[in-house]
Amino acid sequence: MKSKIVAISLFFLPVLSQADVPVFTGDVKLACEAVLCLSSGTRPSECAPALSRYFGINKKFWSDTVNARKNFLQLCPASSDAGMPELVNAIANGAGRCDATYLNKFLYEEKREQKCRSRGKEEDCWYETYYRIKNELPNYCRAYVNHEWTDLDSSLHYQGKMEWVKKESVAGWNNSGGRWVD
Incomplete structure (x- = not known):
């Protein structure tokens, strides 16, 4: 009986763990992808939509552009995790300018x-x-x-x-x- 429970648990475990993983869409997805892509030295083609969205944010004044880009990156839920606000700030101020x-x-x-x-x-x-x-x-x-x-x-x-x-x-x-x- 114990082995049946273990076998059934192992069968459903991947389904349960996948069900807990949120799937992001829209700007939230693009913001998370932009954080990943702009943190890396390589820019694979998968980064194109996120980078296009990020660098497409332009305001009249540069400080407003930086703030708008930072706000975009902060749409990613992970942007408030430990250490992430500093990374988001560094990306918003440095990406494309260094x-x-x-x-x-x-x-x-x-x-x-x-x-x-x-x-x-x-x-x-x-x-x-x-x-x-x-x-x-x-x-x-x-x-x-x-x-x-x-x-x-x-x-x-x-x-x-x-x-x-x-x-x-x-x-x-x-x-x-x-x-x-x-």
């Missing part, structure tokens, strides 16, 4: 220097603009890349010297001096 292309485009500083040349009694003055790409990751990238639950397999590093580069035109200014590479 690669070489983005950093080289936005992580620069500029300075203007006045140059003067004497021509007899008159002085001819003008301003020259210099740029350089900062060689230190912003806090939001450090939080995202170094989070204990992200595995971004990032080879991102700064190459060259952080030196001021003069450019007459902004186009192509970041081709000289130091820059971020993946």
Whole structure:
């Protein structure tokens, strides 16, 4: 008799354990998938719908975009588990903003220097603009890349010297001096 009960229990155990697992749909499903996909360095094709939904969230101001993306990720029920709020925050602030292309485009500083040349009694003055790409990751990238639950397999590093580069035109200014590479 005991063996029959054990056999019946073993037969129904998988059914019972599967019945307890919730199946997510819609934005809840996409939010959970986005958390998983954005925590990984690989982006399989299965991530496309979730990433499209996540990166499709855009507001007028960047801070509003970050908040809206964070709210989207918080639709995943696991987002309130221990350690998850920090991960969601790191993803919302860092995903899509911590690669070489983005950093080289936005992580620069500029300075203007006045140059003067004497021509007899008159002085001819003008301003020259210099740029350089900062060689230190912003806090939001450090939080995202170094989070204990992200595995971004990032080879991102700064190459060259952080030196001021003069450019007459902004186009192509970041081709000289130091820059971020993946």
